[in-house]
Amino acid sequence: MKYKEAKEELIQAWGNLGYSWGLNKTMAQIHALLMISTKPLTTEEIMEELNISRGNANMNVRALLDWHIIYRISVAGDRKEYFKSEKDIWTLARQVAKERRKRELEPILKVLKEVNEVTPDGTEETKEFKKVVKELKNFADKSDTLLDSFVKSEENWFWNTVLKLFK
Amino acid sequence: MKYKEAKEELIQAWGNLGYSWGLNKTMAQIHALLMISTKPLTTEEIMEELNISRGNANMNVRALLDWHIIYRISVAGDRKEYFKSEKDIWTLARQVAKERRKRELEPILKVLKEVNEVTPDGTEETKEFKKVVKELKNFADKSDTLLDSFVKSEENWFWNTVLKLFK
DNA sequence: ATAAACTTTCAATAACTATTGAAAGTTCCG
DNA sequence: CGGAACTTTCAATAGTTATTGAAAGTTTAT
Numbered sequence: 001m002k003y004k005e006a007k008e009e010l011i012q013a014w015g016n017l018g019y020s021w022g023l024n025k026t027m028a029q030i031h032a033l034l035m036i037s038t039k040p041l042t043t044e045e046i047m048e049e050l051n052i053s054r055g056n057a058n059m060n061v062r063a064l065l066d067w068h069i070i071y072r073i074s075v076a077g078d079r080k081e082y083f084k085s086e087k088d089i090w091t092l093a094r095q096v097a098k099e100r101r102k103r104e105l106e107p108i109l110k111v112l113k114e115v116n117e118v119t120p121d122g123t124e125e126t127k128e129f130k131k132v133v134k135e136l137k138n139f140a141d142k143s144d145t146l147l148d149s150f151v152k153s154e155e156n157w158f159w160n161t162v163l164k165l166f167k
Numbered sequence: 168m169k170y171k172e173a174k175e176e177l178i179q180a181w182g183n184l185g186y187s188w189g190l191n192k193t194m195a196q197i198h199a200l201l202m203i204s205t206k207p208l209t210t211e212e213i214m215e216e217l218n219i220s221r222g223n224a225n226m227n228v229r230a231l232l233d234w235h236i237i238y239r240i241s242v243a244g245d246r247k248e249y250f251k252s253e254k255d256i257w258t259l260a261r262q263v264a265k266e267r268r269k270r271e272l273e274p275i276l277k278v279l280k281e282v283n284e285v286t287p288d289g290t291e292e293t294k295e296f297k298k299v300v301k302e303l304k305n306f307a308d309k310s311d312t313l314l315d316s317f318v319k320s321e322e323n324w325f326w327n328t329v330l331k332l333f334k
Numbered sequence: 335a336t337a338a339a340c341t342t343t344c345a346a347t348a349a350c351t352a353t354t355g356a357a358a359g360t361t362c363c364g
Numbered sequence: 365c366g367g368a369a370c371t372t373t374c375a376a377t378a379g380t381t382a383t384t385g386a387a388a389g390t391t392t393a394t
Contacts, residue, residue, distance in 0.1 A: 003293050006285040010300070015277035020271045026352075043371080053354045059370060069221060079362070079369060087299075089306045104187045113178035113228045118173040126170050128205045132254075133177070139256045191382075220384045225342060246339060246392070318339080 007036065011050075017138045021096055024066070026052060027060045031069060034085035040073045042080045064087070069095050098151045105144055172202065178217075187265050190234070193219060194227045198236060201252035207240045209247045236262050265318045272311055279304045 011032045018028020031051055034041060041049075049059045061083055071094055073082040086092050115138040116133050120126050171245045185195020192282055207215075225287060227285045228250060231237040236259055240249040253259050283300050289295050 001282065001284045001286060002284055003288065003296065006282040007296065009278055010296075013275050014280075017271065017275045020189060020267070024352080036292075036296050036299050038291045040214070054371085055355065055373075056353050059353090062372090078207065081371080089302055093306070100187070104184060106268060107179050108184045111176055115177050116168065117168045117175040121229050123170075124205045125203075127168065129174065129177075129203050132203050135256055159221055161205075193382080221341090222385065223383050226383090229342090248341080276349075 010036065022100055023096075024060070024063075026056060030057070030060050031064060031085055034070055034083060035082075035087060040075075040082035040084040042082055044080075046072055046083070061155050067095065067099050094151050094153070101144065101147045101151065105122070105140065105147065109137075109140050109144065112140060177203065177250055189262055189270070190263075191227070192231075193217070193223060194230050196246075197224070198231060198252055201237055201250060202254060207249035207251040209240075209249055211247075213250070234262065234266050261304075261318050261320070268311065268314045268318065270305065272314065276307050276311065279307060290316050 011029050014032035014035070015025045015029040018031060023030075023031070030046055035044060042060065043054065043057050046052075046061070047054055050057075061070070064083075064105055065072065068086075070083050070085050073084055075082055079125060085092050108140060112133055114153065116130070116137065118126060118133075177321035177333045178196050182196040185198060186192050188195075190198070196217055197213055200213065207313070210221065210224050210228065213219075213228070216223075219262045228237070231250075233237065235253075237250050240251055242249055243301070247306055254263070279300055283304065285293060285296060285300075287297060
């Protein structure tokens with residue numbers, strides 16, 4: 001297989017995976033491109049490689065910076081901004097987990113706390129509702145603890161301990 | 168807080184969470200509705216509660232059946248179909264993990280295997296590419312093992328072992 | 335076989351999300 | 365300051381995904 005084909009296929013696939021991780025397609029593709037690049041790239045180069053507009057490139061680069069999974073690099077004597085990806089997939093996964101925890105888990109925890117305040121009126125409905133909310137809360141709390149530990153963990157320790165369990 | 172408010176808020180929040188789990192908003196809302204319902208519901212009732220059309224209700228109910236997270240129920244002497252949700256959140260999470268593994272992880276594993284066949288031509292680019300692909304593959308394989316064990320696990324065993332670790 | 339009761343389909347359309355590219359903004363340097 | 369080099373914004377538009385609802389299809393009872 002030729003390098004160019006392989007590169008395109010990987011960028012494509014990474015785009016899809018990233019999408020299911022909560023990034024958007026272009027964001028994930030820019031990330032993939034930076035991931036396999038041997039050197040930091042400029043907006044110009046990203047635009048060219050992925051055939052996207054300046055505005056699109058700029059917006060998605062900023063989103064990636066916002067997620068803290070790529071970095072801005074300055075080169076002495078050059079006014080352009082260069083970008084490089086966090087290359088350690090482990091750090092990347094932790095970072096994504098951290099963001100998603102903030103964006104997704106926290107809001108539902110807040111709602112669960114809120115709706116648990118429903119006034120029990122003795123009906124079957126509110127009884128069931130309370131029960132379901134309690135279970136959801138339990139589950140969400142556990143997931144939160146797990147995610148938090150994951151975010152704070154270090155690679156080897158995590159894989160060593162967890163994979164030992166799951167073998 | 169009134170039951171009706173709480174119910175609506177929970178359905179809304181569940182809709183968002185479900186979305187980030189890879190379902191779509193309506194799918195997740197129907198699921199939430201069945202989750203807190205004390206009895207199985209018909210398509211008609213779902214349409215009414217969520218203010219959605221017959222087609223929409225039907226399509227999303229079928230998608231939920233497809234994910235195996237709700238069930239079809241027949242009531243003797245009644246021609247209508249009733250639906251009820253898998254109420255155990257643990258079983259639900261396992262089922263979702265299973266589907267996503269199939270839909271998301273498997274394709275990327277396939278691509279990684281494929282692009283690893285790139286012909287090394289001695290350039291820096293292909294060297295880096297190979298390295299990145301190898302790391303991704305390692306990570307994806309580990310995630311796959313982990314997910315698979317999760318899917319096959321039983322609730323107490325899982326939480327007991329994992330949470331002990333992460334305390 | 336007929337018809338009522340119910341389910342499924344699907345073309346039209348609404349709603350949402352992503353993308354473009356030109357204009358406005360910023361920074362740097364002589 | 366002036367203007368070149370670069371970045372950011374945003375209104376317009378393209379593209380995608382979700383939703384509707386009426387028509388077609390299916391099942392069941394008589």
